[in-house]
Amino acid sequence: MPIPEQDTRPWETLADFTLRGDRSGLEEYLNQLPTAQQSLAMDRLSDDQREAVLELLDAQYAAELVARLPEFQAVDILEELEPDLAAAILSKLASNEQADLIGELDREDADAILNLMDPNDAASARRLSEYDDHIAGGLMVTEYLRYPLTWTAQKVIDDLATHADQYRHYDVQYAYLIDRAGRLKGVLRMRDLLLSSRSVSVAQYMITNPLSVRDKTTLDELFEVFDRNHFFGVPVVNDEGILVGVVHRVAVEEARADRHDSDYLKRQGIVGGEEVRSMPLFLRSRRRLAWLSVNILLNILAASVIAMYQETLQSVIALAVFLPIISDMSGCSGNQAVAVSLRELSMGLVRENEFWRVWLKEVGVGLFNGIALGILIAVVAWIWQGNAYLGLVVGLALGLNTIVAVSIGGLVPLVLKRFKIDPAIASGPLLTTVTDMCGFFLVLSIASLLLHRLV
Amino acid sequence: MPIPEQDTRPWETLADFTLRGDRSGLEEYLNQLPTAQQSLAMDRLSDDQREAVLELLDAQYAAELVARLPEFQAVDILEELEPDLAAAILSKLASNEQADLIGELDREDADAILNLMDPNDAASARRLSEYDDHIAGGLMVTEYLRYPLTWTAQKVIDDLATHADQYRHYDVQYAYLIDRAGRLKGVLRMRDLLLSSRSVSVAQYMITNPLSVRDKTTLDELFEVFDRNHFFGVPVVNDEGILVGVVHRVAVEEARADRHDSDYLKRQGIVGGEEVRSMPLFLRSRRRLAWLSVNILLNILAASVIAMYQETLQSVIALAVFLPIISDMSGCSGNQAVAVSLRELSMGLVRENEFWRVWLKEVGVGLFNGIALGILIAVVAWIWQGNAYLGLVVGLALGLNTIVAVSIGGLVPLVLKRFKIDPAIASGPLLTTVTDMCGFFLVLSIASLLLHRLV
Numbered sequence: 001m002p003i004p005e006q007d008t009r010p011w012e013t014l015a016d017f018t019l020r021g022d023r024s025g026l027e028e029y030l031n032q033l034p035t036a037q038q039s040l041a042m043d044r045l046s047d048d049q050r051e052a053v054l055e056l057l058d059a060q061y062a063a064e065l066v067a068r069l070p071e072f073q074a075v076d077i078l079e080e081l082e083p084d085l086a087a088a089i090l091s092k093l094a095s096n097e098q099a100d101l102i103g104e105l106d107r108e109d110a111d112a113i114l115n116l117m118d119p120n121d122a123a124s125a126r127r128l129s130e131y132d133d134h135i136a137g138g139l140m141v142t143e144y145l146r147y148p149l150t151w152t153a154q155k156v157i158d159d160l161a162t163h164a165d166q167y168r169h170y171d172v173q174y175a176y177l178i179d180r181a182g183r184l185k186g187v188l189r190m191r192d193l194l195l196s197s198r199s200v201s202v203a204q205y206m207i208t209n210p211l212s213v214r215d216k217t218t219l220d221e222l223f224e225v226f227d228r229n230h231f232f233g234v235p236v237v238n239d240e241g242i243l244v245g246v247v248h249r250v251a252v253e254e255a256r257a258d259r260h261d262s263d264y265l266k267r268q269g270i271v272g273g274e275e276v277r278s279m280p281l282f283l284r285s286r287r288r289l290a291w292l293s294v295n296i297l298l299n300i301l302a303a304s305v306i307a308m309y310q311e312t313l314q315s316v317i318a319l320a321v322f323l324p325i326i327s328d329m330s331g332c333s334g335n336q337a338v339a340v341s342l343r344e345l346s347m348g349l350v351r352e353n354e355f356w357r358v359w360l361k362e363v364g365v366g367l368f369n370g371i372a373l374g375i376l377i378a379v380v381a382w383i384w385q386g387n388a389y390l391g392l393v394v395g396l397a398l399g400l401n402t403i404v405a406v407s408i409g410g411l412v413p414l415v416l417k418r419f420k421i422d423p424a425i426a427s428g429p430l431l432t433t434v435t436d437m438c439g440f441f442l443v444l445s446i447a448s449l450l451l452h453r454l455v
Numbered sequence: 456m457p458i459p460e461q462d463t464r465p466w467e468t469l470a471d472f473t474l475r476g477d478r479s480g481l482e483e484y485l486n487q488l489p490t491a492q493q494s495l496a497m498d499r500l501s502d503d504q505r506e507a508v509l510e511l512l513d514a515q516y517a518a519e520l521v522a523r524l525p526e527f528q529a530v531d532i533l534e535e536l537e538p539d540l541a542a543a544i545l546s547k548l549a550s551n552e553q554a555d556l557i558g559e560l561d562r563e564d565a566d567a568i569l570n571l572m573d574p575n576d577a578a579s580a581r582r583l584s585e586y587d588d589h590i591a592g593g594l595m596v597t598e599y600l601r602y603p604l605t606w607t608a609q610k611v612i613d614d615l616a617t618h619a620d621q622y623r624h625y626d627v628q629y630a631y632l633i634d635r636a637g638r639l640k641g642v643l644r645m646r647d648l649l650l651s652s653r654s655v656s657v658a659q660y661m662i663t664n665p666l667s668v669r670d671k672t673t674l675d676e677l678f679e680v681f682d683r684n685h686f687f688g689v690p691v692v693n694d695e696g697i698l699v700g701v702v703h704r705v706a707v708e709e710a711r712a713d714r715h716d717s718d719y720l721k722r723q724g725i726v727g728g729e730e731v732r733s734m735p736l737f738l739r740s741r742r743r744l745a746w747l748s749v750n751i752l753l754n755i756l757a758a759s760v761i762a763m764y765q766e767t768l769q770s771v772i773a774l775a776v777f778l779p780i781i782s783d784m785s786g787c788s789g790n791q792a793v794a795v796s797l798r799e800l801s802m803g804l805v806r807e808n809e810f811w812r813v814w815l816k817e818v819g820v821g822l823f824n825g826i827a828l829g830i831l832i833a834v835v836a837w838i839w840q841g842n843a844y845l846g847l848v849v850g851l852a853l854g855l856n857t858i859v860a861v862s863i864g865g866l867v868p869l870v871l872k873r874f875k876i877d878p879a880i881a882s883g884p885l886l887t888t889v890t891d892m893c894g895f896f897l898v899l900s901i902a903s904l905l906l907h908r909l910v
Contacts, residue, residue, distance in 0.1 A: 035682050036803020043804055068682055070802055161650050169685045172646055173628050190645045191627055195616050227490050227523055230624040232687060232705070250687070253708035260715050261798065268794035269787055275795050276804055277816040285823040288791050295787050296828055299780045300835055306776045307839075313775050320768050320775040321761045324891065325754045327779045328786075332724055332750050336743050339723035340730050343716065347525055348491020349498055349731055361732040368740040373751055380755055384762075436779065 010041040011049075018052045026053070027061055035068050042069060043278050047080045055085055063092030072274060075104040078113070087116035090125070094169070095142040096251065099128035103138075128245075136222055137215035139255055140236045140245030145175035147202065149185050154198040156188075176235050176243055177206050184212055184235055184243040212237050215244055219259070222252045263424045269295075298429055302327075302436035309444035316454045318385050319447055322377070322394045326443055329373060329398060330405040330435040337362050337409030338427045345413060345423065352418045355411055362410035366403035374399030389453040397442035405435040465496040466504075473507045481508070482516055490523050497524060498733055502535045510540055518547030527729060530559040533568070542571035545580070549624070550597040551706065554583035558593075583700075591677055592670035594710055595691045595700030600630035602657065604640050609653040611643075631690050631698055632661050639667055639690055639698040667692050670699055674714070677707045718879045724750075753884055757782075757891035764899035771909045773840050774902055777832070777849045781898055784828060784853060785860040785890040792817050792864030793882045800868060800878065807873045810866055817865035821858035829854030844908040852897035860890040 010033055017026035030038065042050060042065075054062045054077075066074045066089055078086045078101060090098055090113060102110050102125055110129075114122040124142065131137030145167065147156050156175065160167065175193070177186040186206030196205050212235045213225060225234060226249045236245040262273030269291035275284055306313070306323065313319055341358065344350040350358060378395025382388050409431050413423035416430075447454060465488055472481035485493065497505060497520075509517045509532075521529050521544055533541045533556060545553055545568060557565050557580050565584075569577040579597065586592030600622065602611055611630065615622065630648070632641040641661030651660050667690045668680060680689060681704045688703045717728030724746035730739055761768070761778065768774055796813065799805040805813060833850025837843050864886050868878035871885075902909060 034679055034803070039803050040806070070804075157649060160646055164646070167646070171628065171687065173626065190649070191615055191619065191622070194612060194645070194649050224489055232626065249705050250708060253705060253712065257708065257712050257715065260712065260719075264715075264719060265794050265798060269791045270794060276799055276802075277795065277813065278804070281816075281819045281823070285820045288788070288820060289824050289827055291791070292784065292787055292824060292828060293831070296780070296784055296831060299783050300832075303776045303780050306779070307773075310772050310775075314769070314772045317765050317769050317772075318762075320765075320778065321758045323775065324761070324779045324782045324895075325751070325758050328754050328782065328887065328891075329747065329751055331783075332747055333743070336724045336746070339720050339725060340732065343720060344731055347731075348489070348494050349525075349733070351495070358732065361736075364736045365740045365743060368736070369744050369747060372744055373747060376748070376751060377755075432783065436783070440779075 009044075010037050011044040014041050014053050015045065015049050018049065018056050021056065023056050023058070026056060027058070030057075030061075030065065038065060039069050039073060042077065043073065043276075050077060051081055051085065054081065054089065059088045060092045062089045067093055067097050070276075071100060071104065072276070073278075074101055076278075079105060079109050083109075083112040084116050087113045091117055091121060095124070095128055095245075096138075096140060098125045099131070099138065100133060102126070103129040103133065131215065134219040134255055134259070135215065136213050136217040136236045136247050137244070139219075139222070139251045140215070140247040141251075142245050143170050144233070144235075144246040145170060145172060146243060147175055147177055147188070149177040149179060149201070149203040149206065151202055152199055153193055153196040153202055153205070156193060156202055157198065171233050171246070171248065173232065175202075176210075176246070177202060178243050181240075182242040184210065184237050184241065186210060187235070210235065212243075213247065214238070219252065219255055222247060223256060226252055266422075266425045267428065295429055298433040299436070302433050302440065305437050305440040306444065309440075309448065312444050312448045312451060315451060316390070316447055318381070318390060319393075319443060322381065322397075322443060323440060325377065326394070326398050326401060326439040327432075327436045330401045330439045331432045333366070333369060333373075333402045334405035334409030334431045334435050335428065337365075337406040338413055338431060341410050341413040342423060342427070345417060350414070352414050355414060358410045358414060359407055362406040363403060366406035369406075370399035370402030373402055387454065389450050393447045393450060393454065394443060397439065397446055401435060401439040401442050404438050405431070408434050464499075465492050466499040469496050469508055470500065470504050473504065473511050476511065478511050478513070481511060482513070485512075485516075485520065493520060494524050494528060497532065498528065498731075505532060506536055506540065509536065509544065514543045515547045517544045522548055522552050525731075526555060526559065527731070528733075529556055531733075534560060534564050538564075538567040539571050542568045546572055546576060550579070550583055550700075551593075551595060553580045554586070554593065555588060557581070558584040558588065586670065589674040589710055589714070590670065591668050591672040591691045591702050592699070594674075594677070594706045595670070595702040596706075597700050598625050599688070599690075599701040600625060600627060601698060602630055602632055602643070604632040604634060604656070604658040604661065606657055607654055608648055608651040608657055608660070611648060611657055612653065626688050626701070626703065628687065630657075631665075631701070632657060633698050636695075637697040639665065639692050639696065641665060642690070665690065667698075668702065669693070674707065674710055677702060678711060681707055721877075721880045722883065750884055753888040754891070757888050757895065760892050760895040761899065764895075764903065767899050767903045767906060770906060771845070771902055773836070773845060774849075774898060777836065777852075777898060778895060780832065781849070781853050781856060781894040782887075782891045785856045785894045786887045788821070788824060788828075788857045789860035789864030789886045789890050790883065792820075792861040793868055793886060796865050796868040797878060797882070800872060805869070807869050810869060813865045813869060814862055817861040818858060821861035824861075825854035825857030828857055842909065844905050848902045848905060848909065849898060852894065852901055856890060856894040856897050859893050860886070863889050 013029060017029060045053065066077065090101065114126060173190055175188040176184060177188055179185050186203065186208050187210040188202050188206045192205040211229065213222060215236050215238050233246045233248045235243055236247050238244050266273045269288065271287040271290045275287060374395040377398050378391035381394045382391030412427045412430050416423040416426050468484060472484060500508065521532065545556065569581060628645055630643040631639060632643055634640050641658065641663050642665040643657050643661045647660040666684065668677065670691050670693050688701045690698055691700045691702050693699050721728045724743065726742040726745045730742060829850040832853050833846035836849045837846030867882045867885050871878040871881050
């Protein structure tokens, strides 16, 4: 699969093919364009150009293209399209992709599109889109092999031959066998079907009591299920035991990766966990500002400690140089501890109530690194101002505050998790506020004690 | 799959079963223990207890347990075990897991273990472990169906029946057909085999020119391949076109998720991208200190700007309160922009050379948020000191520096990527150094200009 040299402006090439009405040229060009470049090109086209591209493509091809784009981008595109074109594209998507997109569309847009789809498909898509994205119901597909358990092996084989084209993208390692009410009764392995005697009912060859999950099973539970089993897919049943879909291992892995990405953005202060620069300016500003305004208040709170020591600072103005250093370095040390705690929590290597263990492990690192950093900053201060006591003050303050920072950084995620607050989002601001306050207090109060040696 | 109530100390339960020599009790207990708790329990056992647990378990069961643990934990455990037990466990693992672990073991430990394994298995494991983890060769499995293309359908079916047990965990949707030299010639779908006439050569039913990847294909290229195809697995060939393995979609997804996790830790200043608190104190301190020592030097550099304005600061000591606020807030604004750039780069929604576009998009957000934050801090300063000019100085400085911070934050990842430096790791420190310097300079130089109004 050769990946071509970067085209400088792939969107212009798309627009050119479209203007010329050259469908096969357009498809050929897209075939050799890496996915990331397809996203880029679609992103940079004007709304009209994008509509023209999707209109020119075969609906199946257009659907595959849309399915490869990041979800928010696909949603934006569908909302801008004429409803009939959007409906034609949506109809060609796999059921879980369909449901994801419909769930994200504005209700009005979604209704307009669904009204133009085949009524059965639309009803099914609407039902699927009501599931939350991150439970089995939201991750499952409805494209899978399902047969009444009374069928003979021959009848199943005939069905496979007849619908070969429709089943092309299915995972056909397993067929699911149901009773008359639609309840899951067994799983038939393709290999067992192969070796079966053709006139006998498939129920003879099925695995009874197969592993299944409920439609409400959460992402973490699904991950656990796949972690402990080698299956590529697991059947999903509703409260009545009726088979409603199949969730694939791959869908679970993808959903977890998406959650990680969105957690990372939240941690960096992007409220909502999603931003790309093609979003409207006002939305982007507002989401970022929501986080910044909380932070500035916390910052003012922390800095108020400095205000209480203005006289000390006035006498030893050199201290003002070290305040931001101590604030920043404590933040760095603390964030390292936060990152390790978040990781250990997510891997299950630490429990929410193991404060003592985490603290002991962190305090060792804090002591060691606090001494190293304290000595370094002390030497710098001493040399710069020629006053060993100034070195002592800032070195001692940074050393002690490093221990405080790793302790708080290590513990805050556990405490937040215990109080059911998302530790990924709240740990950072909490950490820096407390370590800043403590750091400023340490420098300035130690300096006040040794004031006669400093001036 | 019910997930049991939290056991307070699952490692003690494991140790109890082991002391009593109760293998079936131990296995039953482990069966209902969630994976994260298994990791936790194995982590908290002493080396001797852990060895006793793994020794008591059936080797196959022990292998499945080890395979579920995070890789570094599995490696640590294997290194501590007696080589013969380690070899027994390793032999039962899937080929890619085997290779990953052997690749991570100390060379001595690896040799000791490989010498105790079946010579063929050992040679194959050694060969696989030489592949880098994040290329097709390192991600592929060697458990897959492979037949000479001259075989008849009946012969293949007989083989499937004979080796049903061995093939239990294989993905059997596809069998790969090879010529005498072992070169990949076609792919046989199980469904086509099912519908085939039994006496004819399988070559008749195969898909010719199947999609394959090279053993050196990178993770990103593999992701691209799976993104554009519905296959659950793709065959891997070496330079001579000889079939050497099959890489599954799931392995690619997992490897990407691992890389994300490790990138996140690197970004937070954990050198090497991996730390858990069961690692030795000295190693943990050293890795964190490596990052901190770079940061403290950058911090001292940034703070030196303050040192140049000591006189201004002396006259208006209230400014010292605002310096850390401006430093911290600019860091926050800049990091938001860094996060969005990293995300857009990874999704391909921006190119390394699109400075102008990124800057324009960021400067809008910076202007808006800079005005909002600037007004807020100005009002606080004005009210606190009763001096509108102080408000003007800090408000103007924070507003301007917010624009600087988002510009730098947005652009730094692009620049670093262009110079082939990992933007995830280097963006943060670079950003904060520049925005700190610029922020301190803005506050103190504007204050110097307006000094007669401030005192």
